[in-house]
Amino acid sequence: MLEYIESFKQRLKTRSTVLFALLVSIISLSACGGSDGDDEFKEAVKVNYLNITSIEVISDNSIVEIGVTEVYQAISNAGTSTENDVTSLVRWSSSNDTVVSINSSGVATTLSEGVVEIRAEIADLNSSKDLNASPALLESISITRDDMPATVGECTNGYQMIANGNYEDEATPRNITNIVDWTSDEPEVATVTDEGEVATLKGGSVIFTASRDAEGVPVTGSTNLTVDRDLLTSIVVTPDTDVVVFIGASQQFKALGTYSDLPGETIDITDTVDWASSDEHLEVSTKGLAEGISEGNSDVTASCAGDLTTTPPIDPTVISPAVSVSVETPVILEDIAINDGEEFEEVDLSELSVQLRANLVYSDGSNPKDVTDDEDSTWEVTDGTATLLLGNEGKVFFTERGTSVISIFYTDSDGTKVSDDIKVIVN
Amino acid sequence: MIKKGLLAVLLMSQCMSSYALDLYAGIDANYIFTEIEEGDASAEFTPAALGGRFGAYLEKGVGIELYGMTGSDDEDLDIDLSINYMLGLAARFETPESEGGKIYFLLGYGITELDMDRSGSGEPGDATFHDFSYGGGVEFRLGGSDKLFINLQAIRYYAQDDIQIDGASLGLRFRF
Numbered sequence: 168m169l170e171y172i173e174s175f176k177q178r179l180k181t182r183s184t185v186l187f188a189l190l191v192s193i194i195s196l197s198a199c200g201g202s203d204g205d206d207e208f209k210e211a212v213k214v215n216y217l218n219i220t221s222i223e224v225i226s227d228n229s230i231v232e233i234g235v236t237e238v239y240q241a242i243s244n245a246g247t248s249t250e251n252d253v254t255s256l257v258r259w260s261s262s263n264d265t266v267v268s269i270n271s272s273g274v275a276t277t278l279s280e281g282v283v284e285i286r287a288e289i290a291d292l293n294s295s296k297d298l299n300a301s302p303a304l305l306e307s308i309s310i311t312r313d314d315m316p317a318t319v320g321e322c323t324n325g326y327q328m329i330a331n332g333n334y335e336d337e338a339t340p341r342n343i344t345n346i347v348d349w350t351s352d353e354p355e356v357a358t359v360t361d362e363g364e365v366a367t368l369k370g371g372s373v374i375f376t377a378s379r380d381a382e383g384v385p386v387t388g389s390t391n392l393t394v395d396r397d398l399l400t401s402i403v404v405t406p407d408t409d410v411v412v413f414i415g416a417s418q419q420f421k422a423l424g425t426y427s428d429l430p431g432e433t434i435d436i437t438d439t440v441d442w443a444s445s446d447e448h449l450e451v452s453t454k455g456l457a458e459g460i461s462e463g464n465s466d467v468t469a470s471c472a473g474d475l476t477t478t479p480p481i482d483p484t485v486i487s488p489a490v491s492v493s494v495e496t497p498v499i500l501e502d503i504a505i506n507d508g509e510e511f512e513e514v515d516l517s518e519l520s521v522q523l524r525a526n527l528v529y530s531d532g533s534n535p536k537d538v539t540d541d542e543d544s545t546w547e548v549t550d551g552t553a554t555l556l557l558g559n560e561g562k563v564f565f566t567e568r569g570t571s572v573i574s575i576f577y578t579d580s581d582g583t584k585v586s587d588d589i590k591v592i593v594n
Numbered sequence: 595m596i597k598k599g600l601l602a603v604l605l606m607s608q609c610m611s612s613y614a615l616d617l618y619a620g621i622d623a624n625y626i627f628t629e630i631e632e633g634d635a636s637a638e639f640t641p642a643a644l645g646g647r648f649g650a651y652l653e654k655g656v657g658i659e660l661y662g663m664t665g666s667d668d669e670d671l672d673i674d675l676s677i678n679y680m681l682g683l684a685a686r687f688e689t690p691e692s693e694g695g696k697i698y699f700l701l702g703y704g705i706t707e708l709d710m711d712r713s714g715s716g717e718p719g720d721a722t723f724h725d726f727s728y729g730g731g732v733e734f735r736l737g738g739s740d741k742l743f744i745n746l747q748a749i750r751y752y753a754q755d756d757i758q759i760d761g762a763s764l765g766l767r768f769r770f
Contacts, residue, residue, distance in 0.1 A: 204710075204721020205755050209632035211712040215671040216635030291717030 210290040213256065219243040222253060222294045224287050227342040230299040230334075231277055235346050237298060239273035241287040257287040267298055303334040305381040308347065308388030315365060317391070320398030320426045321484055322439040322471035324366035328359070330377040330388060347377040356394050366439050369472035369484070370396030396472060401425045402440060402487035403433070404469050410490060412449060412459040413497035420455040422469035422487065440469040441483070448494040459494040467492055502528040503538070503577050503585040505561075511590035516565050523561040523589065525575045538577055549574040553593045565593045616651040622747070622765030624663055626677055628708070631756040639668040639675040645763065655688040661704070678707040678720060680751065682727055694738075699730040704751050706759055723759060725752040733767065743767045 226239045241257040259269045266281035275285055277300035286295040308330055315326035332343035349359040356371035365375070371394050378387040405421045412418045424436040442451040448463035457467060466489035473483030505525050506512060514521050525544060526535040538544045540560040548556055551571030554563045563573055574588040624643040629636060643665025651657040660683055667676030684702025705724040712718065731747030745765050752759035 200725035200752070200754050202721055202723040202752075202754070202757070204718060205723070205757050207718035208630055208708075208710055208721060209756065211673055211710055211718055212630045212637045212671060213632040213635045215673050215712060216632075216637070290712060291715050 207290065214290040214292060217243065217251065217253075218245045219251070219253065219289070219292065220245070222257065222287060222289060222292050224285060224294040224296045226275075226285075226296060226298075227344075229297055230301050230303075230337065230341060232305070232346070233277050233280060233300050233302055235277055237275045237277070238345070239269070239275060239285055239287070239296070241273065241289075241294065253289065257289045260286045260288070262286070266300055301334070303337060305332050305343075305379055305386050306335055307333045308343070308377050308379065308386055309333070309340070310375070310377055310388050310390040312390060315392070316428075318393040318395050318398075318428075319367055320424070320428065321367055321369055321394055321396055322399060322402075322424060322436045323426075323434060324364070324436065324439045326365040328363040328365060328375060328377075328390065330363060332379070332386075343379065344377075347379045350376045350378070352376070357392060365392070367392075367394045368439065370394050396484050398426045398428050399424055399471055399485050400427050402436070402469050402471060402485050404467060404487045404490045407488075407490045410467075410492045412457060412492055412494050414459040414461065414494060416497065417456055417458045418492070420451070420457060420467060420469070420490070422455060424471070424485075436471070437469075440471050440487075441473060443468050443470065444492075445489070449492055457492065461494065462496055463494055465492045465494060466490065496531075498533070499530045500527055500579050500581075500583045500585060501530050503575060503587045504528055504535075505573070505575055505587045505589040508587075509589060511592055513592045513594065514565065516568055516593050518565070520562055520564045521591065523563060523573060523575075523591075525561060525577070525587065527577065527579075527585070538575075541577070543578055545576045547574050547576070548572070549588060554591050563591055568593050616657075616769060618647075618649050618651075618657075618659075618767055618769045620647045620743075620745075620765050620767035621645070622647070622663070622745075622763040624665065624761050624763040626665060626680075626751075627758075627760040627762070628675060629758045637670040637673055637675075639670055639673075641668040641675065641677050642666045643677050643680070643761075645680070645765075647765075647767070649686060655690070657686040657688075659684055659686055659700075661702075667709075672713045674711040676709045676711075678709050680704060680706040682751070684727065688733075694735040695732060697730060697732055698745075700728065700747075700749060702727050706751055708759075723752045723754075723757065725754060727751045729761075731763075736766070741769045743769070 221244045223242050224239055226237055231237050241254045243251045243253045245251050254273045259273050261267045261269045262284040266279050267275050267277050267283045269275040280300055280302050282297055282299045284295045285298050311329045313327040330344045330347045331340035333340050344363045349363055351357055351359050351373050353371055353373040357367045357373045359365050359375050373392050374389050376387055376389040378385055403423045422437045422440045423433040425433055437455045442455050444451045445466035448461050449457050449465035450460055451457045468487050468489050470483035470486040474481040503525055505523050524539045526537055546556050546559050546561055549572045553567050553569035554565055554571040571591045572588050573591055576586045578584045622645040624645050626641050626643050628639040643663040645663025647659050647661040649657050649659025662681045664679050665677035667674050682702050682704025684700040686698055686700055688698040689696050704727045705722055707720055707722045709720050710718055727749055729749030731745050733743045733745035736742040736744045747763045749761045
């Protein structure tokens with residue numbers, strides 16, 4: 168018998184050790200979870216979900232200077248034949264990172280002389296394009312104006328200029344729009360961004376210059392633009408009717424310009440007009456974003472080519488009709504009331520049931536909304552056994568004499584929660 | 595990981611060789627629910643698989659088992675996903691039997707090899723997924739037998755980085 172007990176103890180000890188070792192192994196293995204192909208699987212799902220059948224790498228240039236950046240885009244040809252920018256979805260790589268590096272956004276930086284292959288991959292799809300980082304010297308710059316005519320109206324924006332660099336021993340000019348320095352000799356008449364985009368402000372003539380240093384020698388190109396003060400015929404601000412802005416909230420306005428040289432078109436000139444509010448109830452930013460400050464009415468206008476800061480002030484060439492804006496205190500949900508806020512409802516057991524009603528209470532005291540059977544309302548018996556609720560429509564059934572507490576909970580679309588309760592006394 | 599797996603197998607064989615243990619084996623018909631998400635894109639595959647298990651009780655209601663399966667394929671979003679194999683080792687914990695039935699839990703570690711074929715391209719091909727696995731099931735005596743059981747089981751085999759592999763099975767288990 169003793170021998171058997173000793174054997175049993177030994178078995179127990181050894182088996183427990185085995186089980187303990189097994190559990191320790193499992194727990195330690197659990198930290199090693201992972202996969203050798205999860206990214207590829209997920210990319211395959213993404214590609215088929217987007218219905219992508221091929222991708223193409225595009226960029227402005229195939230040959231660029233050393234020490235500059237070149238922006239690449241990956242365009243997918245989805246099954247619907249619409250092009251989609253999938254630049255941020257693909258994996259970017261350079262065949263030689265010491266010559267050209269490229270980040271996950273497709274921006275390549277040339278580091279030394281050489282030719283590399285820039286490659287975009289997603290799932291089993293890929294596309295590539297060669298990039299030559301060349302030390303060739305810039306000899307001249309010419310500017311093309313894309314769709315910008317020689318004369319444009321006031322307060323336009325969005326016209327694009329392209330700087331073309333002519334390099335030694337190269338037949339094809341490079342697009343160097345993003346690496347030249349752009350300047351305007353009359354910034355009050357028209358401005359130009361670092362990317363060559365033009366905005367006009369008032370009538371006059373302006374010379375735009377694109378310049379770049381070529382081993383200590385400045386190379387420049389220039390072009391003229393005339394801003395005609397008579398081409399802008401009207402400005403309309405939208406929205407223009409029943410505009411209400413609550414205090415602390417904002418409203419984006421748009422300014423649409425009509426030009427005599429562009430019949431039938433309205434141009435969005437929100438960013439280039441001057442915005443004004445008639446008083447302190449409303450503030451309007453330079454980009455047409457209005458914010459409610461205090462209760463009252465304000466008129467919003469957009470104008471062009473004026474300067475009220477000078478002495479004497481310069482009247483605008485064109486001013487929009489005023490848009491009346493009412494700045495109001497926001498109406499917020501404050502409470503909910505069962506049976507208009509009664510504390511109890513006395514009923515007789517023989518009546519079998521009673522219908523409760525619930526209304527929302529707003530900060531301005533107006534428009535109490537009946538939410539008795541609203542999908543955002545929840546009725547509950549929170550105390551007592553004298554009643555029960557069938558359904559979620561505030562109908563209370565009596566089970567015995569006594570007192571129950573019935574509650575309603577309501578959450579609106581902004582997440583504001585209100586609740587109320589009422590005692591139902593069953594006699 | 596392979597070394598640790600071998601260690602576990604050695605422990606099991608040591609255990610079985612030293613004592614006259616209760617051994618068991620079983621077969622299972624499985625549905626493997628695989629969900630792969632990438633941002634707003636997701637695909638779900640439900641291939642079927644035929645599996646088996648072999649195990650031993652260390653104590654009453656406590657055992658260890660090896661399981662494995664191989665399966666068919668399923669398609670979603672014009673992607674074909676098939677199970678090449680699944681292998682794992684798990685500890686088994688059973689509740690006392692009541693009216694011929696019992697609940698059991700499995701806690702283990704497994705490796706699954708899947709093959710994905712996107713739109714007939716053959717890519718991206720095979721990939722293995724290894725993770726902690728856990729789940730459980732209910733089991734009943736079959737026809738009053740004290741050796742043959744039928745069971746329903748649900749296991750999570752893999753859940754990492756927006757990929758989940760779960761299984762549900764109907765199986766038979768024979769206790770030697």
